[in-house]
Amino acid sequence: MATVEEKARPGKKRVSNEALRGFFREMLLIRRFEETVEERFRAGELPGFLHVAIGQEAVATGVCSALAREDVFASTHRAHGHAIAKGTSVDKIMAELYGKAEGCSGGYGGSMHLYDLEVGNLGANAVVAGGLPAIVGAALAFQMRDEKRVAVAFFGDGATNTGTFHESLNLAQIWKVPAIFVLENNGWAESTPAEQQLPLPVDQLGKRAAAFGMKLIEADGQDVEAVYLAALAARDHALAGKGPVLLHLRTFRLTGHFVGDPQVYRDREALKHERETKDPIRLLSARLELSDDDFAAIDAEVTAKVEASVEFAKAGTDPKPEDALKYVYA
Amino acid sequence: MPELTYREAVRDALALALRKDESVFIMGEDIAEMGGSMAVTQGLLEEFGPKRIRNTPISEMAIVGSGIGAAIQGMRPVVEIMYEDFLTLSMEQLVNQAAKHRTMSGGQVKVPLTIRTQGGAGWSPGAQHAQQLEAWFVHVPGLKVVFPSTPEDVRGLLWSSIYDDNPVVFFEHRTLYPIKGEVPTELEPIPLGKARIHREGEDVTVVATGRLVHEALQAAEAAESEGISVEVVDPRTLLPLDEETIIGSVCKTTRCVTAHEAVVRGGFGAELAAIIQQGAFDWLDAPIERVGAKFAPLPFAPAMEQWVVPYAEDVLEAIRRTVARS
Numbered sequence: 001m002a003t004v005e006e007k008a009r010p011g012k013k014r015v016s017n018e019a020l021r022g023f024f025r026e027m028l029l030i031r032r033f034e035e036t037v038e039e040r041f042r043a044g045e046l047p048g049f050l051h052v053a054i055g056q057e058a059v060a061t062g063v064c065s066a067l068a069r070e071d072v073f074a075s076t077h078r079a080h081g082h083a084i085a086k087g088t089s090v091d092k093i094m095a096e097l098y099g100k101a102e103g104c105s106g107g108y109g110g111s112m113h114l115y116d117l118e119v120g121n122l123g124a125n126a127v128v129a130g131g132l133p134a135i136v137g138a139a140l141a142f143q144m145r146d147e148k149r150v151a152v153a154f155f156g157d158g159a160t161n162t163g164t165f166h167e168s169l170n171l172a173q174i175w176k177v178p179a180i181f182v183l184e185n186n187g188w189a190e191s192t193p194a195e196q197q198l199p200l201p202v203d204q205l206g207k208r209a210a211a212f213g214m215k216l217i218e219a220d221g222q223d224v225e226a227v228y229l230a231a232l233a234a235r236d237h238a239l240a241g242k243g244p245v246l247l248h249l250r251t252f253r254l255t256g257h258f259v260g261d262p263q264v265y266r267d268r269e270a271l272k273h274e275r276e277t278k279d280p281i282r283l284l285s286a287r288l289e290l291s292d293d294d295f296a297a298i299d300a301e302v303t304a305k306v307e308a309s310v311e312f313a314k315a316g317t318d319p320k321p322e323d324a325l326k327y328v329y330a
Numbered sequence: 331m332p333e334l335t336y337r338e339a340v341r342d343a344l345a346l347a348l349r350k351d352e353s354v355f356i357m358g359e360d361i362a363e364m365g366g367s368m369a370v371t372q373g374l375l376e377e378f379g380p381k382r383i384r385n386t387p388i389s390e391m392a393i394v395g396s397g398i399g400a401a402i403q404g405m406r407p408v409v410e411i412m413y414e415d416f417l418t419l420s421m422e423q424l425v426n427q428a429a430k431h432r433t434m435s436g437g438q439v440k441v442p443l444t445i446r447t448q449g450g451a452g453w454s455p456g457a458q459h460a461q462q463l464e465a466w467f468v469h470v471p472g473l474k475v476v477f478p479s480t481p482e483d484v485r486g487l488l489w490s491s492i493y494d495d496n497p498v499v500f501f502e503h504r505t506l507y508p509i510k511g512e513v514p515t516e517l518e519p520i521p522l523g524k525a526r527i528h529r530e531g532e533d534v535t536v537v538a539t540g541r542l543v544h545e546a547l548q549a550a551e552a553a554e555s556e557g558i559s560v561e562v563v564d565p566r567t568l569l570p571l572d573e574e575t576i577i578g579s580v581c582k583t584t585r586c587v588t589a590h591e592a593v594v595r596g597g598f599g600a601e602l603a604a605i606i607q608q609g610a611f612d613w614l615d616a617p618i619e620r621v622g623a624k625f626a627p628l629p630f631a632p633a634m635e636q637w638v639v640p641y642a643e644d645v646l647e648a649i650r651r652t653v654a655r656s
């Protein structure tokens with residue numbers, strides 16, 4: 001987690017430059033991690049099926065920085081950033097992607113099932129909206145035991161079309177549990193664009209909250225400061241016993257749905273334009289007026305971390321085949 | 331020993347767990363003021379209050395899924411799915427989530443969740459309120475499946491299910507709720523994975539579940555008057571399964587009939603037959619007979635319903651067929 005020394009509150013609308021630099025470092029770490037994952041996948045080193053969230057780093061860092069260690073979350077198939085931002089080491093995540101026993105899920109999960117209970121990661125989920133009901137239940141447990149913790153679900157715009165989404169937000173609101181539903185709205189359900197899969201204009205998807213009478217908080221998902229302040233406000237609302245929040249963050253997926261996706265469905269010019277104007281790392285770098293040297297220094301630091309994670313993973317232990325049966329039952 | 335109905339026995343196990351343990355709570359459709367559509371949870375709201383006896387909206391996926399989330403956080407929720415037909419609505423959460431969290435997390439996560447449900451024919455509900463779907467869940471690694479047939483068993487097994495650290499799908503049979511039976515004064519937990527031999531016999535083993543345990547016991551009485559000695563075994567827990575007791579019984583009697591109310595094709599009897607032929611092949615003197623419902627959605631008209639689902643007479647005929655093989 002990026003640390004924030006200045007406890008910003010929405011009224012103040014400010015996060016210190018130092019804190020923003022911490023956010024920048026983490027976002028660049030996530031970016032370099034995912035670029036390396038793409039590259040190692042193409043080199044044939046990583047088994048399975050991978051989804052990167054390049055372009056969505058401000059969501060992961062902004063939201064997770066607003067959470068306490070004891071807060072919990074459930075993620076999606078696009079989970080690397082969330083896991084890193086909540087505090088799992090890149091070593092453990094990379095080892096998981098290599099299928100090693102040292103991985104954050106012991107090699108049982110893979111990219112779409114990153115877990116780390118110690119930092120409140122209840123699991124990335126490969127079924128769209130699959131993690132939402134359990135977040136309602138986790139929040140219910142906190143409410144019943146009077147614990148000051150929130151439970152957070154990440155999901156995309158595509159998930160808002162599932163029955164699971166509607167059942168979960170409905171139940172959360174009826175019971176007023178301390179849950180935050182983070183809508184990472186990148187405007188794509190895999191290859192299907194917003195206008196083919198959403199009944200509302202893509203920027204107005206937050207209106208779904210009104211159907212449940214739920215508190216809606218919205219922010220520009222490419223602006224990490226805005227995301228962070230919005231997430232703090234959402235957490236305050238939930239912890240005050242006022243019920244759950246739909247946190248709507250408009251963001252941009254600057255790559256394909258999966259690593260290797262040729263994106264035949266996507267307009268090249270529009271994508272190029274988005275890469276030039278919507279990249280949250282470029283935006284933050286400009287905001288912080290980072291010099292080339294500053295940027296290069298931070299880049300070298302996080303790149304070294306990622307490279308070390310690859311070495312760590314490659315040196316890891318292959319699970320014994322028969323360990324497959326070890327955790328079927330508790 | 332006191333006598334309880336099957337319904338009272340379920341309620342008693344729930345009340346005892348709720349009294350003992352703050353981490354236990356119940357949620358489901360109409361379970362609070364109404365006491366559940368089968369009146370199983372009647373009176374619990376009054377004793378334990380609305381925080382722990384929670385009515386839910388009609389949202390099977392969210393009912394099971396929120397149970398999963400609370401269980402992972404250390405609660406022991408017991409959720410009720412009103413009819414097992416409606417389990418189909420919660421399949422994603424049961425099959426992809428509850429059953430798999432532990433393995434997917436490399437052993438970090440436990441899901442101590444009990445999903446109570448009920449079903450069964452015999453009252454003309456038609457095709458969507460009486461299915462017997464227990465076999466589906468036996469196919470899913472990570473779930474446990476329990477199907478008790480007597481008041482004593484339902485009480486002791488529900489307790490063990492609540493205190494099991496895994497997701498347990500707990501099937502009750504609708505037509506068994508009014509039956510009475512003796513139960514121990516103090517609740518005695520019954521371990522999951524232990525079969526019960528209801529009646530000892532020499533010639534044929536009937537392995538029966540749910541309502542068919544009672545039909546098999548009737549059939550066994552009738553067979554005895556024909557000179558056939560029948561052993562009736564109820565696995566009680568389908569997953570894990572007490573293979574040793576079942577195979578041991580068949581090795582003794584050398585003949586076997588499986589009996590359940592669910593349709594025969596792909597039913598639990600198929601799994602039993604496979605396990606028994608593997609474990610008792612050299613002892614078997616006849617093909618294993620399978621008794622179950624005919625392969626049709628349950629029709630409404632009583633004449634058709636009664637023809638589709640099996641009763642004692644069907645078990646008896648299967649016993650006769652297997653004995654007739656030399």
